[in-house]
Amino acid sequence: xxxxxxxxxxxxxxxxxxxxxxxxxxxxxxxxxxxxxxxxxxxxxxxxxxxxxxxxxxxxxxxxxxxxxxxxxxxxxxxxxxxxxxxxxxxxxxxxxxxxxxxxxxxxxxxxxxxxxxxxxxxxxxxxxxxxxxxxxxxxxxxxxxxxxxxxxxxxxxxxxxxxxxxxxxxxxxxxxxxxxxxxxxxxxxxxxxxxxxxxxxxxxxxxxxxxxxxxxxxxxxxxxxxxxxxxxxxxxxxxxxxxxxxxxxxxxxxxxxxxxxxxxxxxxxxxxxxxxxxxxxxxxxxxxxxxxxxxxxxxxxxxxxxxxxxxxxxxxxxxxxxxxxxxxxxxxxxxxxxxxxxxxxxxxxxxxxxxxxxxxxxxxxxxxxxxxxxxxxxxxxxxxxxxxxxxxxxxxxxxxxxxxxxxxxxxxxxxxxxxxxxxxxxxxxxxxxxxxxxxxxxxxxxxxxxxxxxxxxxxxxxxxxx
Ligand SMILES: *[C@@H]1O[C@H](CO)[C@@H](O)[C@H](O)[C@H]1NC(C)=O
Ligand SMILES: *[C@@H]1O[C@H](CO)[C@@H](O)[C@H](O)[C@H]1NC(C)=O
Ligand SMILES: *[C@@H]1O[C@H](CO)[C@@H](O)[C@H](O)[C@H]1NC(C)=O
Numbered sequence: 124x125x126x127x128x129x130x131x132x133x134x135x136x137x138x139x140x141x142x143x144x145x146x147x148x149x150x151x152x153x154x155x156x157x158x159x160x161x162x163x164x165x166x167x168x169x170x171x172x173x174x175x176x177x178x179x180x181x182x183x184x185x186x187x188x189x190x191x192x193x194x195x196x197x198x199x200x201x202x203x204x205x206x207x208x209x210x211x212x213x214x215x216x217x218x219x220x221x222x223x224x225x226x227x228x229x230x231x232x233x234x235x236x237x238x239x240x241x242x243x244x245x246x247x248x249x250x251x252x253x254x255x256x257x258x259x260x261x262x263x264x265x266x267x268x269x270x271x272x273x274x275x276x277x278x279x280x281x282x283x284x285x286x287x288x289x290x291x292x293x294x295x296x297x298x299x300x301x302x303x304x305x306x307x308x309x310x311x312x313x314x315x316x317x318x319x320x321x322x323x324x325x326x327x328x329x330x331x332x333x334x335x336x337x338x339x340x341x342x343x344x345x346x347x348x349x350x351x352x353x354x355x356x357x358x359x360x361x362x363x364x365x366x367x368x369x370x371x372x373x374x375x376x377x378x379x380x381x382x383x384x385x386x387x388x389x390x391x392x393x394x395x396x397x398x399x400x401x402x403x404x405x406x407x408x409x410x411x412x413x414x415x416x417x418x419x420x421x422x423x424x425x426x427x428x429x430x431x432x433x434x435x436x437x438x439x440x441x442x443x444x445x446x447x448x449x450x451x452x453x454x455x456x457x458x459x460x461x462x463x464x465x466x467x468x469x470x471x472x473x474x475x476x477x478x479x480x481x482x483x484x485x486x487x488x489x490x491x492x493x494x495x496x497x498x499x500x501x502x503x504x505x506x507x508x509x510x511x512x513x514x515x516x517x518x519x520x521x522x523x524x525x526x527x528x529x530x531x532x533x534x535x536x537x538x539x540x541x542x543x544x545x546x547x548x549x550x551x552x553x554x555x556x557x558x559x560x561x562x563x564x565x566x567x568x569x570x571x572x573x574x575x576x577x578x579x580x581x582x583x584x585x586x587x588x589x590x
């Protein structure tokens with residue numbers, strides 16, 4: 124089964140990264156995973172990558188697609204451990220590259236990545252009217268739910284700063300160009316790296332089980348990075364926004380009120396979760412795959428202590444990690460950006476590997492345009508569950524949302540999806556414009572797209588097409 128997929132996936136990645144005609148918008152989603160694994164797994168010494176010629180990239184692509192795919196299989200073969208499309212790479216071009224800062228103060232509290240290395244962040248200073256404003260973005264990349272999967276992760280950039288790229292581009296909501304990021308371009312912008320495997324919410328009491336050496340210290344990492352940023356000027360912020368994508372979107376929800384509590388009372392503080400609204404829904408066989416998966420993450424990493432107390436006194440802690448429960452108790456103004464047909468959720472929650480032994484869903488999982496009418500009906504049901512889970516936020520005066528009917532995942536940290544002439548729009552507004560309207564109280568923003576396939580501004584990911 125895996126072997127059969129190999130040529131297909133390798134072709135997809137290759138053509139997405141290198142086909143000039145068709146690459147356009149979503150190139151980054153694919154190349155992301157590619158470059159992440161490329162950097163992390165293949166050649167940690169590779170520092171001069173900006174200077175590579177096209178030919179070198181092509182050669183590297185062929186070679187490392189193999190590694191990538193082996194990795195994809197590894198992650199995909201069980202539960203939703205996959206980090207696909209939520210990591211952090213764009214193609215090298217004329218991007219401004221921001222260096223990694225290792226958090227030396229983490230030693231004092233033992234706030235280590237899974238392997239015991241120091242965590243890190245990337246920081247670009249604000250200027251002009253943005254000098255006292257701060258935007259923190261938390262990187263995503265799935266979770267690890269067992270000693271085995273955490274052991275694998277600790278040998279990647281998602282579990283160890285040893286493998287993190289020292290320079291990354293800042294795009295979309297992280298960009299310092301006003302054309303790409305009209306409202307936040309001159310703010311202090313920080314990208315927190317994700318290296319604990321539990322959305323920055325693990326606790327050390329639960330580590331060193333069965334003689335393994337894994338540091339489960341996400342909560343300490345969050346606290347140590349916050350402490351450093353507060354000392355760099357965050358403590359005097361006038362306006363601030365905590366955000367993140369995928370597992371980083373979940374981390375945003377988990378830490379939102381704590382972020383607020385650290386900032387001045389008169390500051391404007393809000394939170395934005397991108398593709399982090401994971402649903403507590405059964406898969407197509409009726410199994411609770413995602414719920415079981417989160418149960419294991421929460422148990423393994425002792426996450427309950429980072430969740431709302433109101434919730435864990437009422438129900439099983441692993442229920443309280445689901446965004447629909449978190450938003451019941453969150454007090455800080457919140458905006459949700461999520462596609463209604465989030466391909467990560469479709470591939471891991473609705474139709475996880477193993478739920479479709481006959482392969483009936485094989486093509487539909489990879490491309491919404493290949494779904495038959497019964498499958499589309501299923502997807503519409505998934506969309507309805509998302510809207511239902513968001514109903515509290517719909518009635519919240521300070522809340523906002525942008526739920527577009529596209530088959531994508533993270534959308535805020537790429538110029539192509541955040542704010543450009545051909546980005547996805549609802550009511551003719553880009554995600555950047557919608558988030559800006561909400562943040563600055565310019566307009567109530569609760570944008571919900573009509574159901575698939577009505578929105579012509581959507582670009583749908585197609586993992587079956589070699590362009
Ligand atoms: C530790 O090992 C025991 C026995 O082999 C097993 O039952 C248990 O699940 C393991 N704990 C973890 C966290 O893997
Ligand atoms: C999923 O559900 C099916 C049918 O209800 C059952 O046979 C199967 O064992 C379940 N699989 C898992 C992994 O729980
Ligand atoms: C959509 O917005 C753009 C500016 O962002 C504007 O030029 C265009 O006229 C608008 N189209 C419609 C149909 O309102």
